Amino acid sequence: MTGTTDPRIPFGTAAPADDTTLRLLSTSDLAGLDISLADVVGTVEGAYRTLAAGRSDNPRKVTVKPSDGHSVAYAMLGRDGSRDVVAVKTSYKHGLDKGRQEQHYYTTLTLYDDVTGLPVAMMDCGRVGSLRTPAVSALLARECATPGARSALVIGTGTQGRLALPFLLTTLPGLDRLMLFGTHPEGIEAVRARLRAHFPDRDVEVVTDARAAAGDADVVVATAGAHTPAAVESADLAPGTLSILVGHGLAPSTLHRADRVVATSEAQMNVTGTDMADADGKLPAVDAEFPPVLAGVTAGRTAPLERIFAYNSGLVVTDIALGHRFAQLALEQGLGTRVPLWR
Known part of the structure; x- marks a missing residue:
């Protein structure tokens, strides 16, 4: 839907240097991206090393949870110093008092280029998290086993x-x-x-x-x-x-x-x-x-x-690094949709 009555713009369409439209990457956009396990491990490891060098920022996450414990939500802000990218991740799970099939889970990552000051992308963070976490466990095993x-x-x-x-x-x-x-x-x-x-x-x-x-x-x-x-x-x-x-x-x-x-x-x-x-x-x-x-x-x-x-x-810096990698791959393949959110 890219006609004049629909404000969305295909992701691969050329944008002016001062473009502030937000690129949206859906679950299906990210699902088809091919990335090797070694690439994921290397990306995550690089994010940790940049943080250890003092070039990235990873503040403590903010949590809200009702007294009955039926849901939990997190908000995480961070900056990747090697990519000059700032990002916010949100995570919300509902139905913690129910079985897995009855639960709802939503997580998003919004990336901004800290050199140009322009938005990079907003994406479903499910696949990023599903890859980042086992990659971290594998790095822990490599270093600590x-x-x-x-x-x-x-x-x-x-x-x-x-x-x-x-x-x-x-x-x-x-x-x-x-x-x-x-x-x-x-x-x-x-x-x-x-x-x-x-x-x-x-x-x-x-x-x-x-x-x-x-x-x-x-x-x-x-x-x-x-x-x-x-x-x-x-x-x-x-x-x-x-x-x-x-x-x-x-x-x-x-x-x-x-x-x-x-x-x-x-x-x-x-x-x-x-x-x-x-x-x-x-x-x-x-x-x-x-x-x-x-x-x-x-x-x-x-x-x-x-x-x-x-x-x-x-740590949100690892989500930022991997999310940015996915955004690069998506851009190369013309995936996603640009939305003029701030117009």
Whole structure:
């Protein structure tokens, strides 16, 4: 719809240098963009390194949640210093007191060019988040897993669980035992399908006892929803195990009894990790934040037999970097729609 009665303009149409129209990228626009796992990992890693160098800004997220807990909303503002891009991300989930099929989830990312002062794009941030989060887990595993790690357990088969293993194999190609705990048959099959799409010669071992399987894993990635029956305890983990919390599936003891705690952001963990608090409502101090670990300033692991707990909370600078990468790819393919919002 690009006629004179419709104010929208096709994304690929040339725009003047002072154009302030907003480019919209929908879920379907982004779904067709081809990007490799290595490209995603490299983009996310670059965002962390720029943050560690002090060239980016990632303020603490703002959260609102009603007293009955039926919904939660976040707002995140940030600036990527390597791309000179400012962005705002919003995230809203409704129906937390209901089953997965009854929940509603919306997330958007709006990017602005901090050199020209003009808008870049507004996009659905679902695919960005679905790629960014497992990429961060894979980077955590690369930096913090025990040397020679060979086995991994993923807990959960939702959005984050489905790409956890392909990303882990991207950064830890030596993994030779891949385990999965899930309670939804369709989710289990989706995990298998995603794994074979990226690594056709690999398959996953489905386990029915998450706690027992955790004892055989060098890396445990917990991505499950709040209603998961899985609750791996610290005592279930072998010496040297790295446990990464993305969603649910790890009991608080894995954090409080860890030999070392690493977080993408301690401030973010204190906001979104309250379900891991002890009986007094407290969380332990973080031993290392992940951006300095990636930059080589701080050690991720200090001993082979350390049990390390890693908290993976999203940093908006990684969304900005990956979102900007998607915007570039979309522009090259003429995808999206320009809307004269400010006219």
